[in-house]
Amino acid sequence: MDPLISGLYGIPVLGLVFQLLGYVLDLLPILGQTTIAVAVPITLAALCGVLCERTGVVNIGIEGIMLTGAFVGWIVGAAAAELMGPVTPLPIFGITMPLLIGLVAALLAGMLLALLHAWLAISVRVDQIISGVILNILALGVTGYLNTLIASQSPPGAGSFTALSLPSTVTNLPLVGWLLRALFNQGPIAISTIVIVIILQVLLFRSRWGLRTRAVGEHPKAAETVGINVIHLRYRNVIASGALAALGGAYLSMEQTNSFQAGMSAGRGFIGLAAMIVGRWTPIGAFGAAILFASGTALGQAISIGPPNGQLGDLLGKLPSQFFDALPYVVTIIVLAGVVGRSIPPAADGKPYEREATT
Amino acid sequence: MSAAAPASFPRRVWELVAVPVVAIILALLAGAVVIFIFSVLVSRAAFDPTLPLKAYGALISGSLGSFDGLVETCVQATPLLLAGLGVAVGFRAGLFNIGAQGQFLLGALGAVWVGASLASASPLLSIPLALAVAVVVGALWAGIAGYLKATSGAHEVVTTIMLNYIALAVLSWLVAGPLRLTNSPQPVTAGIGQAALPIIIGRDGHIGILIALAAVPLMWFLLYRTTIGFEIRAVGANADAARYAGMRPRSTILLTMALAGGLAGLAGGVTLLGLSQQMPAGYTTTVGFDAITVALLGRSNPWGVLPAALLFGAMRAGAGLMQIQAGVPADLVYIIQAIILLFLIIDVLLRKLPGLRAAKAGLVTTDAVTAPAGEAA
Numbered sequence: 001m002d003p004l005i006s007g008l009y010g011i012p013v014l015g016l017v018f019q020l021l022g023y024v025l026d027l028l029p030i031l032g033q034t035t036i037a038v039a040v041p042i043t044l045a046a047l048c049g050v051l052c053e054r055t056g057v058v059n060i061g062i063e064g065i066m067l068t069g070a071f072v073g074w075i076v077g078a079a080a081a082e083l084m085g086p087v088t089p090l091p092i093f094g095i096t097m098p099l100l101i102g103l104v105a106a107l108l109a110g111m112l113l114a115l116l117h118a119w120l121a122i123s124v125r126v127d128q129i130i131s132g133v134i135l136n137i138l139a140l141g142v143t144g145y146l147n148t149l150i151a152s153q154s155p156p157g158a159g160s161f162t163a164l165s166l167p168s169t170v171t172n173l174p175l176v177g178w179l180l181r182a183l184f185n186q187g188p189i190a191i192s193t194i195v196i197v198i199i200l201q202v203l204l205f206r207s208r209w210g211l212r213t214r215a216v217g218e219h220p221k222a223a224e225t226v227g228i229n230v231i232h233l234r235y236r237n238v239i240a241s242g243a244l245a246a247l248g249g250a251y252l253s254m255e256q257t258n259s260f261q262a263g264m265s266a267g268r269g270f271i272g273l274a275a276m277i278v279g280r281w282t283p284i285g286a287f288g289a290a291i292l293f294a295s296g297t298a299l300g301q302a303i304s305i306g307p308p309n310g311q312l313g314d315l316l317g318k319l320p321s322q323f324f325d326a327l328p329y330v331v332t333i334i335v336l337a338g339v340v341g342r343s344i345p346p347a348a349d350g351k352p353y354e355r356e357a358t359t
Numbered sequence: 360m361s362a363a364a365p366a367s368f369p370r371r372v373w374e375l376v377a378v379p380v381v382a383i384i385l386a387l388l389a390g391a392v393v394i395f396i397f398s399v400l401v402s403r404a405a406f407d408p409t410l411p412l413k414a415y416g417a418l419i420s421g422s423l424g425s426f427d428g429l430v431e432t433c434v435q436a437t438p439l440l441l442a443g444l445g446v447a448v449g450f451r452a453g454l455f456n457i458g459a460q461g462q463f464l465l466g467a468l469g470a471v472w473v474g475a476s477l478a479s480a481s482p483l484l485s486i487p488l489a490l491a492v493a494v495v496v497g498a499l500w501a502g503i504a505g506y507l508k509a510t511s512g513a514h515e516v517v518t519t520i521m522l523n524y525i526a527l528a529v530l531s532w533l534v535a536g537p538l539r540l541t542n543s544p545q546p547v548t549a550g551i552g553q554a555a556l557p558i559i560i561g562r563d564g565h566i567g568i569l570i571a572l573a574a575v576p577l578m579w580f581l582l583y584r585t586t587i588g589f590e591i592r593a594v595g596a597n598a599d600a601a602r603y604a605g606m607r608p609r610s611t612i613l614l615t616m617a618l619a620g621g622l623a624g625l626a627g628g629v630t631l632l633g634l635s636q637q638m639p640a641g642y643t644t645t646v647g648f649d650a651i652t653v654a655l656l657g658r659s660n661p662w663g664v665l666p667a668a669l670l671f672g673a674m675r676a677g678a679g680l681m682q683i684q685a686g687v688p689a690d691l692v693y694i695i696q697a698i699i700l701l702f703l704i705i706d707v708l709l710r711k712l713p714g715l716r717a718a719k720a721g722l723v724t725t726d727a728v729t730a731p732a733g734e735a736a
C-alpha cells in the first residue's frame with residue numbers, strides 16, 4: 001500500500017473516515033449503480049408526495065398507489081403477452097408491446113386511485129389522512145385478493161425492461177466513468193426518473209403552472225382571487241401524482257424484477273414521504289434525500305457481502321444490518337424535530353379548500 | 360339538535376349507530392359484488408352467483424357458528440379492542456396515532472423478553488411484570504411522537520409512521536441478535552414457558568380477553584368521569600380554548616400519546632403471551648392499522664369500539680374457513696375494511712339517504728390532525 005495512504009489510515013479516529021472513503025472509492029462503480037437502482041422507486045414516491053403537497057393535499061396513500069401500479073403493470077403485461085404470443089423485443093431496453101401496454105395500464109390505475117383520493121380530499125373534503133389510509137388498505141386487499149386467485153394459475157408474465165449497457169471504454173473513463181455507469185447503466189424507468197426530477201424542478205419553480213401550484217398550496221384564497229381555479233388545479237396535480245407513484249410501482253415489478261409479490265412495495269411509499277420531508281418539498285431535494293437513503297442501503301449490502309479490512313471492518317462488522325434499514329426514518333425524525341434545520345410544509349397543506357359564496 | 364322534547368332512547372341510539380351500521384351493510388354488499396365478479400377466477404369456468412353466499416356462509420360459520428369459532432372471534436378481537444381503544448383516545452385529543460403498529464410490536468417484544476427471562480418463575484410474578492413492561496415500552500415509544508409534537512410541533516402522523524419502521528428494524532435486530540435463542544435455525548426469541556397467559560375458555564381463549572373487556576369501562580370512566588379525560592377531550596375540541604382555560608395542552612398531548620401507546624403495547628403483550636409465546640424476527644401483524652378502522656367505526660367511544668373490535672375479530676376468525684371452503688381469499692377482509700372506512704368518511708353523502716337524515720356524522724372529526732406541523736400546539 002502507498003505509504004501516504006497507510007499513513008492517513010493510521011491517524012486515530014480520523015483515519016477511520018479515510019478508510020471508509022477508500023472503501024467507498026474502491027467500490028464506487030458498483031455502489032453508484034446500486035444506489036440509483038434503490039433510489040428510483042423512493043424518488044418517484046417522493047415526487048408524488050411533492051406534487052400533492054405543493055398543491056395542498058396530504059397523501060399518505062402513496063404506498064397503496066405504488067402497490068397497485070406494481071400489480072396492474074405486471075398482470076396486464078402478462079395478459080397482453082399471453083394474447084399476443086411470442087414477440088421480439090426492441091434492441092434497446094428490451095421494450096415489447098406487452099410491456100408497454102402493462103406500463104400504460106399501471107399509470108392509468110395509479111391515476112384512478114389518485115382520482116379517488118382527490119375526490120375525497122378536494123370535493124367531499126374528508127380527513128385526508130383517513131383517505132390515505134383507505135387507499136393503502138384497499139390496495140393491499142385488492143392486489144392480495146387477485147394475486148392469491150391468479151398465482152394458482154401462475155401466468156408466465158411479460159418479462160421486464162432491460163438495462164442499458166454502456167461500452168467499457170465509457171465506464172472506464174477516469175473521474176466520470178463511474179457516474180455515467182451509475183446514471184445510464186439502468187433501465188428505461190430509472191433513466192426517465194432522473195429526467196422527471198429535473199423537469200419537475202424546473203416546472204415547479206420556473207413555470208406558470210409551478211407558480212400557480214405553489215400559490216394554491218400556500219394560500220389558496222389569494223390564488224383564487226387572481227383567477228386561479230384552485231379546485232381544478234388540485235385535481236389535476238393529484239391525479240398526475242398518481243402516475244408518478246404508479247411508475248415507481250411498475251419499476252418494482254417490470255424493471256427491477258419480472259414478477260409481482262404480495263405487498264412488494266414494502267414501505268417504499270413511506271420512505272418516499274420521508275424523502276419528501278428531508279428534501280424540503282422540492283423535486284431535487286427529494287431526489288437527493290432518496291440518494292442518501294439508498295446509499296445507506298447500498299453500503300449496507302456491500303458491507304454484508306465484502307466488509308472492508310482492518311479497523312473499519314471490525315467497527316462496521318459490529319453494526320447490525322438493521323441500522324441501515326432504520327436510517328432514513330431516524331434522519332427524518334431528526335429533521336422534523338428541528339435539530340438539523342427546519343423542514344416546513346406548504347402553508348395550506350392538508351386543508352380542504354371551500355369556495356366562498358360568489359354573490 | 361332541535362329545541363323539541365329530547366328524542367326517545369332507542370331513537371337516540373339509532374341516530375348514533377345508523378351511519379356505522381349502514382356503512383357495514385353497504386361494504387358487505389360491495390364485498391359480495393367483488394366476490395361475484397372475480398368468481399370467474401375461482402371456478403375458472405363461469406361467473407358463480409352463489410359464491411358470495413357460500414363465502415359469507417363460511418365466514419359466519421367460521422366465526423360465530425361454533426363454540427371454537429366464537430372463542431376465536433374473541434381472541435382475534437382482543438388486540439383490536441385494546442389497540443383500538445388507544446387510537447380512539449388519541450382521536451379524542453385530536454391526535455392521529457398511526458403508530459399503533461410499532462407500539463404493538465415493541466410492547467410485544469418487551470413482554471416476551473420479560474417472559475423468557477422469567478420462564479420458570481411463578482406466573483403470578485412473571486405475567487403482571489411482562490404485561491407492565493409491554494405497557495411501559497408501548498407508552499415510551501408513542502411518547503417519542505407525543506414529545507416531538509408537544510415541543511417542536513412535528514406532526515404525529517409522520518413521526519408515528521417513521522417510528523413504525525424504526526420499530527420493525529429494532530425488533531428484527533434484537534431478535535436476530537441479543538435476544539436470539541441459541542441454536543435455533545431461524546432468528547426467534549426463547550419461549551416464555553410459565554409466563555404464558557392462562558387459558559380460561561376453549562382451546563386458546565386466554566385471559567387477555569378479560570383484560571381487554573375490562574379496559575372498556577375503564578377507558579370510558581377515564582374519558583368521561585375524570586379531570587384528565589375532560590382535559591383530553593377539551594384539548595381535542597379546541598387546544599387554544601383549553602390553554603386559555605388554564606389547561607396545558609402540551610402535557611395533555613404527551614400523556615394521551617403515552618396512554619394510546621400503552622394500550623397498543625398491552626395489545627402486543629397479551630397477543631404474544633397468549634398465543635405465539637415467542638417472538639420470531641419476521642413477526643408480522645396488521646393490528647396497528649386495523650385499530651384505526653376499529654376506532655373510527657366505534658366513533659372513538661369505548662363502548663362503540665367494543666362491537667367494532669368484535670366485528671373485525673369475527674371477520675379475521677372466519678376468513679380462514681372462507682378461503683378453504685369457498686376458495687375466496689382472506690384478503691377480502693381488507694377490501695371490506697377499506698369500503699367500510701370509505702362509507703364512514705363520506706357520511707355527508709350517506710346522510711342524504713332517506714331515513715338517515717337525523718343520523719349523526721360517522722366520524723369524530725380531527726381538525727387538529729390536519730393542521731400543518733408548524734401551527735400545531
